[in-house]
Amino acid sequence: MKSKTLPWIFTASCPSVIGTVDVVTRYMAEAENYIDEIHSFDDRxxxxxxxxxxxFPQSDDFSEESFxxxxxxxxxxxGMGWELTEPxxxxxxxxxxxxxxxxxxxxxxxxxxxQLNIDVTVIISNHPDLEPLAKWHDIPYYHLPISAETKLEQEAKVIELIEQYDTELVVLARYMQVLSPSMCQYLDGRAINIHHSLLPGFKGARPYHQAWEKGVKMVGATxxxxxxxLDEGPIISQGIQTVSHAxxxxxxxxKGQDVERVTLFNAVKCHVEKRVFLNGKRTVIFGG
Known part of the structure; x- marks a missing residue:
């Protein structure tokens, strides 16, 4: 039954009532769709x-339209909201x-x-330093400087680029700027940020130096x-690593940067594989 190709992905949510699993799995069987992986959760x-x-569809007549x-x-x-994602x-x-x-x-x-089934179409920065890395990967790089006086103007240019490149997901890969409320609202649910997990204890500059002075025994990322x-959106992935006095x-x-990069990768992978569901201020994550 299982194919060597990538599967179709079906995701859905609705109010908790009797028959929710049955209506989906019964349809899959009747439509000759072989279920390779299934996760469900009922939040009381x-x-x-x-x-x-x-x-994996088994019928030659399968199409997104017919589904x-x-x-x-x-x-x-x-009352089920659902989405079908092609392989x-x-x-x-x-x-x-x-x-x-x-x-x-x-x-x-x-x-x-x-390892990530994505297309990185553009890189945006408030500094010019990483443009050579973008050029090596043949990805457009835009240097948009920012100051307190030009913040809204700069964010407007960022939005123009996001729309120009038909962006579905924005990843803040250590973008060291606080986004304005209007920018946060624009990106709501489709932007992922990464930060060290020393917060809220060690805010501001040189957090790892502050943590060292306090003798922390663990570093991590969220x-x-x-x-x-700020830094309190619905959590997708976290990582930790123990450290010593030495x-x-x-x-x-x-060590913190190692945890950050792996944690961000895990979050992006879960998002693009449609494993993340927003559930109020929390997330439901299947098989991440």
Whole structure:
């Protein structure tokens, strides 16, 4: 039954009622769609149901249009919002970055080696430093300087680029600027940020030096969706690594950056594979 090709991905959510799993799996069987992976979750706090399925059509008559026509009425009976993602869909991704290159380097490597099923179409920065890296990957690079006086003007140019390149996902790969409320609203649900997990204890400049002075025994990173709550959007992925007294601030920085790049990769991968569901201020993540 299983194909060597990539699967179709079905995702849906609706109010929690009896029959939600059945209406989906019964349809898949009747339509001759072989289910290769299935996850579901019923949240008793929010009263919402979530489901994700990877499947391989077995019928030669399968099409996205026929799926919508035949499944749509059944979904409507449950108030179910759903989405179907074709196997070869590669979301167009814009990466925003400042001077630190570890997360950008990692994402571009995984993009180049097909570990991430995405198309990085543009890189935007408030500094010129990483343009050679973008040129090596043959990706357009835009240097848009920013100051307190030009912040809104600069963000307007960023939005123009996002729309020019038909961007589906924006990744803030250590973009060291606080976005305005209007920019956060524009990017709501389709932008991922990464930051060290020393917050909120060590805010501001040189957080790893502050942490070293306090003798921390753990460093980490958090990847989350962007919203208007600074560094407090719905969390997608987190990572940690223990450290000891033998490490100095520069060692903590290096270990922290390692955790940051892996954590950001995991978050982006979960997002593009449609494994993440927003559930109020929280997320539901299947098989990440």
């Amino acid at each position: 706090e929010s009263g919402l149901f979530f489901i994700r399925i990877e499947f 919508s026509t035949t499944f749509g009425p059944r979904a409507a009976e449950f 070869n869909h590669r979301p167009k991704v814009a990466i925003m970055v400042s001077k630190y290159d570890h997360c950008l380097n990692d994402l571009l490597y995984r993009f180049r080696t097909n 990847a989350h969706y962007v919203n208007n709550d 490490l100095y601030p520069e060692d903590l920085i290096a």
